[in-house]
Amino acid sequence: MSKPSTEFETCLRQLAQDGHCLLPAATLLPLLQAQGSLADWPAFAQSWEAMPLDTYMADRGRYRRRRHGVFRAQADGSIQRLPAQPHYQSVDYNPLNGGIERWFAPMGENLEQGTLGCVLRLALSGFGSLRPAARSWFVEAHQFRIEAQAGTPGLPTPEGVHRDGVDYVLVLLIRRHNIESGVTSIHAPDGRSLGSFTLREPGDCCLIDDARVFHGVTAVHAQQPGEPAFRDVLVLTFKRER
Template identity: 60%
Template sequence: MRGLLKAFGTLSDWSAFAESWNALEPDTYLASVGLHRRRRHAVFSATPEGITREAHQPHYQSRDYNSLQGGIERWFAPVLPQVADSASLRCILQFCHACFGALAPKATRWHIELHQFRIEARPGEPGQPTPEGIHRDGVDYVLVLLVDRRNIASGTTTIHAADGTLLGSFTLTRPLDAALVDDARVFHGVTPVEPEDPTKPSHRDVLVVTFRQR
Protein backbone atom coordinates (compact mmCIF):
# COMPACT_ATOMS: atom_id res chain seq x y z
CA MET A 1 0.00 0.00 0.00
CA ARG A 2 2.85 2.37 0.76
CA GLY A 3 4.18 1.87 -2.76
CA LEU A 4 0.78 2.51 -4.30
CA LEU A 5 0.34 5.72 -2.32
CA LYS A 6 3.79 7.08 -3.09
CA ALA A 7 2.93 7.08 -6.77
CA PHE A 8 0.51 9.94 -5.94
CA GLY A 9 2.49 12.05 -3.50
CA THR A 10 4.54 11.85 -0.34
CA LEU A 11 3.99 10.44 3.13
CA SER A 12 6.76 12.61 4.56
CA ASP A 13 4.50 14.01 7.29
CA TRP A 14 2.89 10.68 8.20
CA SER A 15 4.03 10.86 11.85
CA ALA A 16 2.28 14.20 12.40
CA PHE A 17 -0.74 12.98 10.41
CA ALA A 18 -1.08 9.89 12.63
CA GLU A 19 -0.54 11.99 15.75
CA SER A 20 -3.64 14.05 14.87
CA TRP A 21 -5.82 11.11 15.98
CA ASN A 22 -4.96 12.17 19.55
CA ALA A 23 -7.00 15.34 18.94
CA LEU A 24 -10.29 13.72 17.90
CA GLU A 25 -13.52 14.70 19.63
CA PRO A 26 -16.05 12.35 21.28
CA ASP A 27 -18.86 11.07 19.06
CA THR A 28 -21.76 12.37 21.14
CA TYR A 29 -24.35 10.62 18.98
CA LEU A 30 -22.86 7.20 19.69
CA ALA A 31 -22.35 8.05 23.37
CA SER A 32 -26.11 8.55 23.62
CA VAL A 33 -26.58 4.80 23.09
CA GLY A 34 -23.84 3.82 25.53
CA LEU A 35 -20.95 3.31 23.09
CA HIS A 36 -17.66 5.19 22.82
CA ARG A 37 -15.88 6.52 19.75
CA ARG A 38 -13.88 9.63 18.81
CA ARG A 39 -13.97 11.16 15.34
CA ARG A 40 -13.61 14.13 13.02
CA HIS A 41 -15.27 14.61 9.64
CA ALA A 42 -14.71 16.58 6.44
CA VAL A 43 -16.21 16.80 2.95
CA PHE A 44 -14.26 17.20 -0.29
CA SER A 45 -15.17 17.22 -3.96
CA ALA A 46 -13.16 15.85 -6.85
CA THR A 47 -13.27 16.80 -10.53
CA PRO A 48 -10.77 16.39 -13.37
CA GLU A 49 -9.32 19.71 -12.20
CA GLY A 50 -8.46 18.41 -8.74
CA ILE A 51 -9.67 17.86 -5.17
CA THR A 52 -11.17 20.66 -3.08
CA ARG A 53 -12.32 20.82 0.51
CA GLU A 54 -15.96 21.88 0.86
CA ALA A 55 -17.65 23.85 3.64
CA HIS A 56 -18.23 21.87 6.82
CA GLN A 57 -21.53 20.01 6.67
CA PRO A 58 -23.36 17.17 8.41
CA HIS A 59 -22.92 13.49 7.73
CA TYR A 60 -26.20 11.86 6.70
CA GLN A 61 -27.17 8.23 6.10
CA SER A 62 -30.66 6.90 5.56
CA ARG A 63 -32.00 4.16 7.80
CA ASP A 64 -31.59 1.82 4.83
CA TYR A 65 -27.83 1.98 5.44
CA ASN A 66 -27.59 2.77 9.15
CA SER A 67 -30.37 1.34 11.28
CA LEU A 68 -28.71 2.61 14.46
CA GLN A 69 -28.23 6.28 13.59
CA GLY A 70 -29.73 6.76 10.15
CA GLY A 71 -32.28 9.38 9.18
CA ILE A 72 -30.65 12.29 11.02
CA GLU A 73 -28.03 14.90 10.17
CA ARG A 74 -25.01 14.28 12.37
CA TRP A 75 -22.59 17.14 12.91
CA PHE A 76 -19.10 16.08 13.95
CA ALA A 77 -16.03 18.10 14.83
CA PRO A 78 -14.30 19.15 11.60
CA VAL A 79 -11.00 17.71 10.44
CA LEU A 80 -8.32 20.21 11.45
CA PRO A 81 -6.91 22.42 8.64
CA GLN A 82 -3.37 21.12 9.08
CA VAL A 83 -4.67 17.56 8.65
CA ALA A 84 -6.81 18.40 5.61
CA ASP A 85 -3.82 20.13 3.99
CA SER A 86 -1.24 17.51 4.97
CA ALA A 87 0.86 15.83 2.33
CA SER A 88 -0.18 12.38 3.58
CA LEU A 89 -3.89 13.07 3.28
CA ARG A 90 -3.53 14.68 -0.14
CA CYS A 91 -1.57 11.64 -1.27
CA ILE A 92 -4.31 9.31 -0.01
CA LEU A 93 -7.07 11.31 -1.68
CA GLN A 94 -5.20 11.44 -4.99
CA PHE A 95 -4.75 7.67 -4.86
CA CYS A 96 -8.48 7.15 -4.18
CA HIS A 97 -9.45 9.52 -6.99
CA ALA A 98 -7.29 7.61 -9.47
CA CYS A 99 -8.26 4.15 -8.22
CA PHE A 100 -12.01 4.70 -7.97
CA GLY A 101 -12.07 6.89 -11.07
CA ALA A 102 -10.60 4.03 -13.09
CA LEU A 103 -13.47 1.82 -11.91
CA ALA A 104 -16.07 4.42 -12.98
CA PRO A 105 -14.49 6.21 -15.95
CA LYS A 106 -17.72 8.05 -16.84
CA ALA A 107 -17.82 9.78 -13.45
CA THR A 108 -16.42 13.30 -13.57
CA ARG A 109 -17.54 14.66 -10.20
CA TRP A 110 -17.24 12.94 -6.84
CA HIS A 111 -18.61 13.72 -3.39
CA ILE A 112 -15.95 12.63 -0.88
CA GLU A 113 -16.42 12.21 2.85
CA LEU A 114 -13.49 11.77 5.18
CA HIS A 115 -13.77 10.25 8.65
CA GLN A 116 -11.07 10.03 11.30
CA PHE A 117 -12.11 7.33 13.80
CA ARG A 118 -10.64 6.21 17.10
CA ILE A 119 -12.25 3.21 18.78
CA GLU A 120 -11.26 2.83 22.42
CA ALA A 121 -11.48 -0.53 24.17
CA ARG A 122 -11.77 -0.81 27.95
CA PRO A 123 -11.69 -3.76 30.36
CA GLY A 124 -15.04 -5.50 30.16
CA GLU A 125 -16.24 -2.96 27.60
CA PRO A 126 -15.25 -3.94 24.04
CA GLY A 127 -14.98 -1.20 21.44
CA GLN A 128 -17.39 -1.32 18.49
CA PRO A 129 -15.70 -0.28 15.21
CA THR A 130 -18.98 -0.82 13.33
CA PRO A 131 -21.78 -0.42 15.90
CA GLU A 132 -24.37 -0.59 13.12
CA GLY A 133 -23.21 -4.16 12.39
CA ILE A 134 -22.59 -5.61 8.94
CA HIS A 135 -23.56 -2.83 6.58
CA ARG A 136 -23.10 -0.82 3.43
CA ASP A 137 -22.29 2.90 3.57
CA GLY A 138 -24.60 3.98 0.74
CA VAL A 139 -21.78 5.27 -1.47
CA ASP A 140 -19.88 3.91 -4.47
CA TYR A 141 -16.46 3.09 -3.03
CA VAL A 142 -14.78 3.02 0.37
CA LEU A 143 -11.19 3.08 1.57
CA VAL A 144 -10.51 1.92 5.13
CA LEU A 145 -6.91 2.67 6.09
CA LEU A 146 -5.34 1.64 9.40
CA VAL A 147 -3.43 4.47 11.04
CA ASP A 148 -2.55 2.96 14.42
CA ARG A 149 -3.39 -0.04 16.55
CA ARG A 150 -2.32 -0.12 20.20
CA ASN A 151 -2.92 -2.92 22.70
CA ILE A 152 -5.84 -4.24 20.67
CA ALA A 153 -7.10 -7.78 20.11
CA SER A 154 -9.46 -8.78 17.29
CA GLY A 155 -10.91 -6.05 15.05
CA THR A 156 -11.29 -8.42 12.12
CA THR A 157 -12.82 -7.01 8.94
CA THR A 158 -15.47 -9.20 7.33
CA ILE A 159 -16.84 -8.95 3.79
CA HIS A 160 -20.30 -10.31 2.99
CA ALA A 161 -22.55 -10.90 0.01
CA ALA A 162 -25.97 -9.24 -0.07
CA ASP A 163 -27.56 -12.38 1.43
CA GLY A 164 -25.14 -12.30 4.37
CA THR A 165 -22.81 -15.02 3.12
CA LEU A 166 -19.27 -14.47 4.40
CA LEU A 167 -16.96 -13.88 1.44
CA GLY A 168 -13.76 -13.33 3.38
CA SER A 169 -12.13 -11.86 6.47
CA PHE A 170 -8.81 -10.25 7.38
CA THR A 171 -7.32 -8.07 10.11
CA LEU A 172 -5.67 -4.71 9.49
CA THR A 173 -2.66 -4.90 11.80
CA ARG A 174 -0.01 -2.42 10.59
CA PRO A 175 -0.16 1.26 9.65
CA LEU A 176 -1.29 1.66 6.02
CA ASP A 177 -2.94 -1.78 5.90
CA ALA A 178 -6.10 -1.08 3.92
CA ALA A 179 -9.39 -2.37 2.58
CA LEU A 180 -10.86 -1.12 -0.70
CA VAL A 181 -14.60 -1.80 -0.86
CA ASP A 182 -17.07 -1.70 -3.76
CA ASP A 183 -19.99 -0.59 -1.61
CA ALA A 184 -22.65 -1.38 -4.21
CA ARG A 185 -21.61 -5.03 -4.37
CA VAL A 186 -20.70 -6.10 -0.84
CA PHE A 187 -21.40 -5.50 2.83
CA HIS A 188 -18.65 -5.09 5.43
CA GLY A 189 -18.20 -5.05 9.19
CA VAL A 190 -15.52 -5.21 11.88
CA THR A 191 -15.59 -7.42 14.97
CA PRO A 192 -15.44 -5.76 18.44
CA VAL A 193 -12.00 -4.97 19.84
CA GLU A 194 -10.71 -5.66 23.33
CA PRO A 195 -7.50 -4.65 25.16
CA GLU A 196 -4.76 -7.27 25.08
CA ASP A 197 -3.51 -5.90 28.41
CA PRO A 198 -6.45 -4.51 30.41
CA THR A 199 -4.11 -2.38 32.56
CA LYS A 200 -3.00 -0.25 29.60
CA PRO A 201 -4.82 2.14 27.23
CA SER A 202 -5.89 0.68 23.91
CA HIS A 203 -7.25 2.09 20.66
CA ARG A 204 -7.76 1.38 16.98
CA ASP A 205 -7.30 4.39 14.66
CA VAL A 206 -8.59 4.31 11.10
CA LEU A 207 -9.16 6.71 8.24
CA VAL A 208 -12.30 6.07 6.20
CA VAL A 209 -12.71 7.78 2.83
CA THR A 210 -15.94 7.36 0.83
CA PHE A 211 -16.48 8.32 -2.81
CA ARG A 212 -19.96 8.86 -4.28
CA GLN A 213 -20.64 9.94 -7.85
CA ARG A 214 -22.36 13.32 -8.14
Protein backbone atom coordinates in the same frame (compact mmCIF):
# COMPACT_ATOMS: atom_id res chain seq x y z
CA MET B 1 -5.13 12.02 -13.56
CA SER B 2 -2.26 9.51 -13.55
CA LYS B 3 -2.73 5.88 -14.58
CA PRO B 4 -2.78 3.36 -11.68
CA SER B 5 0.41 1.34 -11.17
CA THR B 6 0.60 -2.38 -11.88
CA GLU B 7 0.19 -3.30 -8.21
CA PHE B 8 -2.78 -1.01 -7.87
CA GLU B 9 -4.28 -2.32 -11.10
CA THR B 10 -4.15 -5.85 -9.67
CA CYS B 11 -6.06 -4.70 -6.60
CA LEU B 12 -8.58 -2.83 -8.72
CA ARG B 13 -9.22 -5.90 -10.84
CA GLN B 14 -9.96 -7.82 -7.67
CA LEU B 15 -12.21 -5.01 -6.49
CA ALA B 16 -14.13 -5.14 -9.77
CA GLN B 17 -14.38 -8.93 -9.62
CA ASP B 18 -14.99 -9.61 -5.92
CA GLY B 19 -16.26 -6.28 -4.56
CA HIS B 20 -13.27 -5.82 -2.24
CA CYS B 21 -9.49 -5.97 -2.15
CA LEU B 22 -6.71 -5.67 0.40
CA LEU B 23 -3.59 -3.54 0.03
CA PRO B 24 -0.97 -4.34 2.68
CA ALA B 25 1.17 -1.46 3.91
CA ALA B 26 4.24 -2.74 2.03
CA THR B 27 2.28 -2.30 -1.21
CA LEU B 28 0.25 0.78 -0.35
CA LEU B 29 2.91 3.10 1.04
CA PRO B 30 5.00 3.20 -2.17
CA LEU B 31 1.78 3.88 -4.10
CA LEU B 32 1.06 6.82 -1.81
CA GLN B 33 4.63 8.10 -2.13
CA ALA B 34 4.13 8.21 -5.89
CA GLN B 35 1.33 10.70 -5.20
CA GLY B 36 3.43 12.99 -2.99
CA SER B 37 5.44 13.21 0.20
CA LEU B 38 4.45 11.23 3.29
CA ALA B 39 6.80 13.26 5.48
CA ASP B 40 3.88 14.39 7.61
CA TRP B 41 2.72 10.83 8.41
CA PRO B 42 3.77 11.15 12.11
CA ALA B 43 1.84 14.42 12.43
CA PHE B 44 -1.08 12.95 10.50
CA ALA B 45 -1.24 9.96 12.86
CA GLN B 46 -0.93 12.33 15.82
CA SER B 47 -4.11 14.12 14.68
CA TRP B 48 -6.08 11.13 16.00
CA GLU B 49 -5.16 12.16 19.55
CA ALA B 50 -7.61 14.14 21.66
CA MET B 51 -10.49 13.74 19.20
CA PRO B 52 -13.93 14.46 20.69
CA LEU B 53 -16.36 11.67 21.48
CA ASP B 54 -19.05 10.75 18.97
CA THR B 55 -22.11 11.97 20.88
CA TYR B 56 -24.65 10.57 18.41
CA MET B 57 -24.36 6.94 19.49
CA ALA B 58 -27.88 5.54 19.90
CA ASP B 59 -26.48 2.67 21.96
CA ARG B 60 -25.14 5.27 24.44
CA GLY B 61 -21.63 4.02 23.72
CA ARG B 62 -18.65 6.16 24.64
CA TYR B 63 -16.09 4.11 22.78
CA ARG B 64 -15.90 6.08 19.49
CA ARG B 65 -14.12 9.35 18.74
CA ARG B 66 -14.18 11.00 15.33
CA ARG B 67 -13.56 13.96 13.06
CA HIS B 68 -15.03 14.61 9.63
CA GLY B 69 -14.13 16.40 6.40
CA VAL B 70 -15.88 16.83 3.05
CA PHE B 71 -14.29 17.09 -0.40
CA ARG B 72 -15.14 17.24 -4.09
CA ALA B 73 -12.86 15.18 -6.33
CA GLN B 74 -12.85 15.76 -10.09
CA ALA B 75 -11.91 13.44 -12.95
CA ASP B 76 -9.02 15.78 -13.85
CA GLY B 77 -7.41 14.93 -10.50
CA SER B 78 -8.32 18.12 -8.65
CA ILE B 79 -9.57 17.84 -5.08
CA GLN B 80 -11.33 20.67 -3.28
CA ARG B 81 -12.13 20.82 0.39
CA LEU B 82 -15.74 21.88 0.97
CA PRO B 83 -17.21 23.82 3.90
CA ALA B 84 -18.16 21.72 6.91
CA GLN B 85 -21.51 19.99 6.61
CA PRO B 86 -23.34 17.25 8.49
CA HIS B 87 -22.90 13.57 7.85
CA TYR B 88 -26.21 11.94 6.97
CA GLN B 89 -27.21 8.31 6.41
CA SER B 90 -30.74 7.03 6.06
CA VAL B 91 -31.94 4.37 8.48
CA ASP B 92 -31.91 1.98 5.52
CA TYR B 93 -28.12 2.06 5.67
CA ASN B 94 -27.61 2.84 9.35
CA PRO B 95 -30.54 1.67 11.46
CA LEU B 96 -28.69 2.47 14.69
CA ASN B 97 -27.53 6.05 14.12
CA GLY B 98 -29.13 7.05 10.81
CA GLY B 99 -32.02 9.36 9.99
CA ILE B 100 -30.51 12.50 11.50
CA GLU B 101 -27.89 15.08 10.55
CA ARG B 102 -24.74 14.42 12.54
CA TRP B 103 -22.30 17.29 12.93
CA PHE B 104 -18.81 16.14 13.84
CA ALA B 105 -15.73 18.14 14.73
CA PRO B 106 -13.87 19.13 11.55
CA MET B 107 -10.56 17.70 10.46
CA GLY B 108 -7.53 19.91 11.00
CA GLU B 109 -6.89 22.76 8.60
CA ASN B 110 -4.83 21.92 5.51
CA LEU B 111 -4.59 18.25 6.51
CA GLU B 112 -5.22 17.29 2.89
CA GLN B 113 -1.96 18.91 1.77
CA GLY B 114 0.08 15.99 3.11
CA THR B 115 -0.58 12.29 3.59
CA LEU B 116 -4.35 12.70 3.38
CA GLY B 117 -3.99 14.34 -0.02
CA CYS B 118 -1.92 11.40 -1.23
CA VAL B 119 -4.62 8.97 -0.08
CA LEU B 120 -7.35 11.05 -1.71
CA ARG B 121 -5.50 11.22 -5.02
CA LEU B 122 -4.70 7.52 -5.07
CA ALA B 123 -8.32 6.63 -4.30
CA LEU B 124 -9.54 9.03 -6.99
CA SER B 125 -7.24 7.50 -9.59
CA GLY B 126 -8.39 3.99 -8.72
CA PHE B 127 -12.10 4.53 -8.38
CA GLY B 128 -12.06 6.84 -11.38
CA SER B 129 -10.47 4.13 -13.52
CA LEU B 130 -13.36 1.81 -12.62
CA ARG B 131 -15.95 4.50 -13.40
CA PRO B 132 -14.39 6.44 -16.28
CA ALA B 133 -17.67 8.22 -17.03
CA ALA B 134 -17.71 9.82 -13.57
CA ARG B 135 -16.74 13.49 -13.73
CA SER B 136 -17.17 14.44 -10.08
CA TRP B 137 -17.23 12.63 -6.72
CA PHE B 138 -18.55 13.67 -3.33
CA VAL B 139 -16.01 12.45 -0.78
CA GLU B 140 -16.40 12.21 2.98
CA ALA B 141 -13.34 11.60 5.15
CA HIS B 142 -13.76 10.20 8.66
CA GLN B 143 -11.13 9.88 11.34
CA PHE B 144 -12.21 7.16 13.79
CA ARG B 145 -10.70 6.07 17.08
CA ILE B 146 -12.38 3.04 18.64
CA GLU B 147 -11.44 2.58 22.28
CA ALA B 148 -11.65 -0.58 24.37
CA GLN B 149 -11.82 -0.47 28.16
CA ALA B 150 -11.20 -3.24 30.67
CA GLY B 151 -14.22 -5.53 30.32
CA THR B 152 -15.84 -3.26 27.74
CA PRO B 153 -15.11 -3.81 24.04
CA GLY B 154 -15.06 -1.11 21.39
CA LEU B 155 -17.33 -1.57 18.37
CA PRO B 156 -15.82 -0.35 15.08
CA THR B 157 -19.17 -0.96 13.36
CA PRO B 158 -21.88 -0.75 16.03
CA GLU B 159 -24.50 -0.91 13.27
CA GLY B 160 -23.24 -4.41 12.42
CA VAL B 161 -22.66 -5.73 8.91
CA HIS B 162 -23.79 -2.91 6.65
CA ARG B 163 -23.41 -0.77 3.56
CA ASP B 164 -22.67 2.96 3.69
CA GLY B 165 -24.90 4.03 0.80
CA VAL B 166 -22.02 5.21 -1.42
CA ASP B 167 -20.12 3.85 -4.42
CA TYR B 168 -16.75 3.02 -2.90
CA VAL B 169 -15.12 2.90 0.52
CA LEU B 170 -11.44 3.04 1.47
CA VAL B 171 -10.36 2.03 4.97
CA LEU B 172 -6.78 2.80 6.02
CA LEU B 173 -5.31 1.61 9.31
CA ILE B 174 -3.38 4.35 11.07
CA ARG B 175 -2.58 2.56 14.32
CA ARG B 176 -3.56 -0.34 16.56
CA HIS B 177 -2.51 -0.21 20.19
CA ASN B 178 -3.05 -2.83 22.90
CA ILE B 179 -6.01 -4.49 21.20
CA GLU B 180 -6.98 -7.84 19.79
CA SER B 181 -9.56 -8.75 17.15
CA GLY B 182 -10.98 -6.04 14.86
CA VAL B 183 -11.53 -8.48 11.99
CA THR B 184 -13.07 -7.04 8.82
CA SER B 185 -15.62 -9.29 7.14
CA ILE B 186 -17.13 -8.96 3.66
CA HIS B 187 -20.57 -10.32 2.82
CA ALA B 188 -22.79 -10.77 -0.20
CA PRO B 189 -26.23 -9.11 -0.07
CA ASP B 190 -27.74 -12.49 0.87
CA GLY B 191 -25.44 -12.71 3.89
CA ARG B 192 -22.90 -15.18 2.50
CA SER B 193 -19.36 -14.63 3.70
CA LEU B 194 -17.01 -13.46 0.95
CA GLY B 195 -13.89 -13.32 3.09
CA SER B 196 -12.29 -11.71 6.12
CA PHE B 197 -8.98 -10.10 7.08
CA THR B 198 -7.43 -8.00 9.84
CA LEU B 199 -5.76 -4.64 9.25
CA ARG B 200 -2.70 -4.89 11.53
CA GLU B 201 0.11 -2.67 10.28
CA PRO B 202 -0.05 1.11 9.86
CA GLY B 203 -0.77 1.57 6.17
CA ASP B 204 -2.76 -1.64 5.72
CA CYS B 205 -5.76 -0.71 3.58
CA CYS B 206 -8.88 -2.20 2.04
CA LEU B 207 -11.10 -1.01 -0.79
CA ILE B 208 -14.80 -1.90 -0.90
CA ASP B 209 -17.42 -1.68 -3.64
CA ASP B 210 -20.22 -0.52 -1.37
CA ALA B 211 -22.87 -0.91 -4.05
CA ARG B 212 -22.15 -4.65 -4.29
CA VAL B 213 -21.07 -5.95 -0.89
CA PHE B 214 -21.64 -5.46 2.82
CA HIS B 215 -18.89 -5.10 5.41
CA GLY B 216 -18.45 -5.17 9.16
CA VAL B 217 -15.68 -5.21 11.78
CA THR B 218 -15.66 -7.26 14.97
CA ALA B 219 -15.30 -5.65 18.39
CA VAL B 220 -11.83 -4.85 19.69
CA HIS B 221 -10.74 -5.90 23.19
CA ALA B 222 -7.97 -4.55 25.40
CA GLN B 223 -5.02 -6.92 25.74
CA GLN B 224 -3.65 -5.27 28.86
CA PRO B 225 -6.47 -3.99 31.12
CA GLY B 226 -5.90 -0.55 32.52
CA GLU B 227 -3.72 0.55 29.57
CA PRO B 228 -4.94 2.66 26.63
CA ALA B 229 -6.38 0.40 23.93
CA PHE B 230 -7.57 1.72 20.57
CA ARG B 231 -7.89 1.27 16.80
CA ASP B 232 -7.35 4.34 14.59
CA VAL B 233 -8.56 4.32 11.00
CA LEU B 234 -9.20 6.74 8.18
CA VAL B 235 -12.34 6.01 6.16
CA LEU B 236 -12.98 7.67 2.80
CA THR B 237 -16.32 7.27 1.03
CA PHE B 238 -16.72 8.17 -2.65
CA LYS B 239 -20.16 8.86 -4.11
CA ARG B 240 -20.54 9.81 -7.75
CA GLU B 241 -22.08 13.24 -8.30
CA ARG B 242 -22.16 13.28 -12.12
